[in-house]
Amino acid sequence: MGIISVYIISKAGGMIFSHDMPSQSREGEVEFQQYPVVGMLLEEVDRNLVVKFGEVRALDGGLIQVGYSLIAINGQNVVNKALADGRSALSVINDPTSFPLRLRFKRLKASINERIMLLSMFHSIYAISVRLSPEEHSKGIQCLEAQSFNFHCMQTRTGVKFIVIADKQQQKVSELLRKIYELYTDYVLKNPFYSLDMPIKCELFTSNLLKVLDVADKDKGYTTGTTTA
Amino acid sequence: MSRQYVGRSQSDRKVSVSGELFALTYGALVAQLVKDYETDDEINKQLNKMGYNIGIRLIEDFLARFPDIGRCYDLKSTADILAKQGFKTFLGIVPLVANWNAKGDEFSLILEYNPLCDFVELSEDHPNLLYSNIICGVLRGALEMVQLDVDVWFVQDTLKGDDTTEIRLKLNKRLEDAVPAGED
Numbered sequence: 001m002g003i004i005s006v007y008i009i010s011k012a013g014g015m016i017f018s019h020d021m022p023s024q025s026r027e028g029e030v031e032f033q034q035y036p037v038v039g040m041l042l043e044e045v046d047r048n049l050v051v052k053f054g055e056v057r058a059l060d061g062g063l064i065q066v067g068y069s070l071i072a073i074n075g076q077n078v079v080n081k082a083l084a085d086g087r088s089a090l091s092v093i094n095d096p097t098s099f100p101l102r103l104r105f106k107r108l109k110a111s112i113n114e115r116i117m118l119l120s121m122f123h124s125i126y127a128i129s130v131r132l133s134p135e136e137h138s139k140g141i142q143c144l145e146a147q148s149f150n151f152h153c154m155q156t157r158t159g160v161k162f163i164v165i166a167d168k169q170q171q172k173v174s175e176l177l178r179k180i181y182e183l184y185t186d187y188v189l190k191n192p193f194y195s196l197d198m199p200i201k202c203e204l205f206t207s208n209l210l211k212v213l214d215v216a217d218k219d220k221g222y223t224t225g226t227t228t229a
Numbered sequence: 230m231s232r233q234y235v236g237r238s239q240s241d242r243k244v245s246v247s248g249e250l251f252a253l254t255y256g257a258l259v260a261q262l263v264k265d266y267e268t269d270d271e272i273n274k275q276l277n278k279m280g281y282n283i284g285i286r287l288i289e290d291f292l293a294r295f296p297d298i299g300r301c302y303d304l305k306s307t308a309d310i311l312a313k314q315g316f317k318t319f320l321g322i323v324p325l326v327a328n329w330n331a332k333g334d335e336f337s338l339i340l341e342y343n344p345l346c347d348f349v350e351l352s353e354d355h356p357n358l359l360y361s362n363i364i365c366g367v368l369r370g371a372l373e374m375v376q377l378d379v380d381v382w383f384v385q386d387t388l389k390g391d392d393t394t395e396i397r398l399k400l401n402k403r404l405e406d407a408v409p410a411g412e413d
Contacts, residue, residue: 011409127410140411157292157300158374159409178296185293189286196285 001167002217004149006180006209007115010197011159013123015116017200020109021213027071027106028058035096037103042070042093047080048108049089064105072104123161126153156181176216183208248321252347259360269357276359280366281373288371291315300375304400307377308336311368320344328397337384340394351388359383361394368398376404 001023008017032038040054049070056064070078070089078089092098110118126140144151145168152164154177162177162184187205188194194202259276266272292298295314301307308326317323322344328337345361359365365381372379378401385391 011407130411138411155409155411156289157409158289159407160289178293181289182293185286185290189289 001149002170003164003166003176003213005163005165006213007119007163007165008180008184008200009119009123009161009163012197013120014197015119016198018112018115019206019209021217025107025109026062027068027104028060028062028064029072029102029104030056030058030064031100031102033100035099037093037101040064042090044081044090047111049078049081051105058105067107068105069108070103071106071108074102075104119163122153122163126155126161152177154178154181160184170216172216172219176212179212180209183212248344249347252345255345255363256349259358263355263358269355269359272355273357273359273362276362277366277369280363280368281370282366283363284367284370284372285374287319287367288374291318291371294318304334304336307372308338308398312338315371316340324396328395335397335399338396338398340396343387343394346388349388356389359386360388361386365396368396373404376408378402378404 003021004023005021006017006019007015010016039056041052042049043052044050045052051064051066051068053066055066058064072078073083073089073092076083076085081090082088083092093101093103122141130138130140140155141153143153149165149167150170150173152166152173154162154174156162162180164173164177164180166173183205187208188200188202189196191202191204194200258279259272262272262275266275291314298310298314301310312324312326316338322340322342324338324340326336327339329335343361345364349360351358351360362383365383368381369379380399380401382397383395384397385393385395387394
């Protein structure tokens with residue numbers, strides 16, 4: 001897994017950059033011969049139809065579990081809970097005449113809006129952590145450890161935060177954070193068309209970031225091809 | 230004479246740009262501003278604004294290059310770092326820090342050599358033009374990003390006939406509400 005994601009938060013707390021390394025996000029297809037759909041309970045959550053309860057074995061042997069979202073019916077993509085021809089996915093699933101039915105599920109990552117919200121929450125928690133510190137001039141949260149990943153954060157003296165989410169074996173993350181800071185000062189700030197605190201859409205920054213992340217990943221012995229998520 | 234400036238570019242190649250090219254580019258910029266604006270005051274203001282936009286970006290570059298420089302909690306250390314590392318890194322000169330006022334919130338930077346005006350002579354049509362006013366903007370922008378509200382202005386200018394170039398810097402206040410968490 002190596003490095004999972006990179007985020008940059010502006011000094012006001014808004015997310016200005018996010019990048020996910022491509023991961024083997026599990027997806028699988030299930031075939032139902034006849035109405036109704038047995039073994040899983042589907043419910044609408046925001047813009048997706050999500051498995052709320054139940055587990056079904058997919059055709060390739062994998063397991064479709066709670067949290068997986070419906071992404072295709074009979075090969076047609078489901079976008080915002082509806083098929084391309086306008087029929088809602090739920091109506092197709094509840095219609096006995098549409099069977100046999102092939103449903104494809106995938107574990108989706110958080111949407112952009114969700115991430116913006118979560119990162120601004122982190123920005124506030126970071127400020128709280130400074131207040132809670134028994135020492136003066138405490139630096140705030142540097143690493144949040146979870147069971148399967150670590151969330152590393154570096155705040156620059158101007159308040160911009162660089163965040164790297166990596167698996168627990170990843171070493172030298174602080175070096176990586178510093179390198180990303182250097183890339184930011186070079187390819188983002190020196191771009192005359194970029195305004196401060198705005199979302200970063202600089203090609204040069206992204207391509208150089210991918211190179212740096214590749215190197216960091218290889219350092220760990222992982223070789224994942226990188227494409228921008 | 231040509232001074233060499235070294236910059237970081239893609240794939241970390243060190244690119245040398247001739248100092249003359251830099252001085253010429255700046256000169257062309259000022260010449261164009263003189264054509265575009267009517268009064269010297271307007272031109273000075275524009276130069277200051279441009280400098281400000283440079284300063285707010287330059288400061289991060291500076292902080293990234295020198296991660297060991299800690300936050301300054303008094304004006305004396307700020308002045309020292311400005312002169313000995315800031316100016317040195319970007320313009321290759323080390324100005325002298327002098328003429329502190331009694332309260333300790335004003336000081337001067339005395340530049341013996343200004344790389345921007347190597348080949349420049351001010352014309353009589355523009356007696357109030359502050360040719361290197363971009364430097365004042367850069368200092369103002371950079372210090373504002375580290376939460377110091379300052380006023381920067383020229384006191385003496387070799388282009389106007391003085392002996393040295395003197396830039397004066399006055400600290401107005403610390404921008405308390407903009408300080409990032411953990412930095413105070």
